[in-house]
Amino acid sequence: MLDPMTIVILAVLAFIITYMAVSAMKSRQEPLKKKVIVTQLKCSNCGYGERREFREGDYVGKEVGECPKCGGKLLVEAIYLEEVEGIPELRSAVSVPKSSQPQKNTGRY
Numbered sequence: 116m117l118d119p120m121t122i123v124i125l126a127v128l129a130f131i132i133t134y135m136a137v138s139a140m141k142s143r144q145e146p147l148k149k150k151v152i153v154t155q156l157k158c159s160n161c162g163y164g165e166r167r168e169f170r171e172g173d174y175v176g177k178e179v180g181e182c183p184k185c186g187g188k189l190l191v192e193a194i195y196l197e198e199v200e201g202i203p204e205l206r207s208a209v210s211v212p213k214s215s216q217p218q219k220n221t222g223r224y
């Protein structure tokens with residue numbers, strides 16, 4: 116037979132373990148901020164600017180294509196690290212469904 120004190124201790128331990136497991140899962144999902152290397156592009160002719168993710172071989176001053184506005188030279192103006200908020204698709208997928216449907220009382224008593 117387990118005495119009541121042991122049961123209480125076991126219950127508290129179970130609670131603590133559950134709490135720790137839940138918080139560990141939460142902290143694992145927490146880092147929604149992601150660091151991304153961004154390449155800033157600029158047209159040498161009209162000043163049109165554009166940003167895109169860094170690609171291998173990018174360097175400041177590199178000609179990466181044509182300006183969509185004037186057809187001039189599009190050059191890499193800067194490369195920097197940017198913190199980006201989590202992927203939006205992931206966030207919307209975690210939306211909680213509303214389970215607050217009014218329960219119908221059929222009154223069958």
Ligand SMILES: [Zn+2]
Nearest residue numbers: 158161182185
């Ligand atoms: Zn241009």
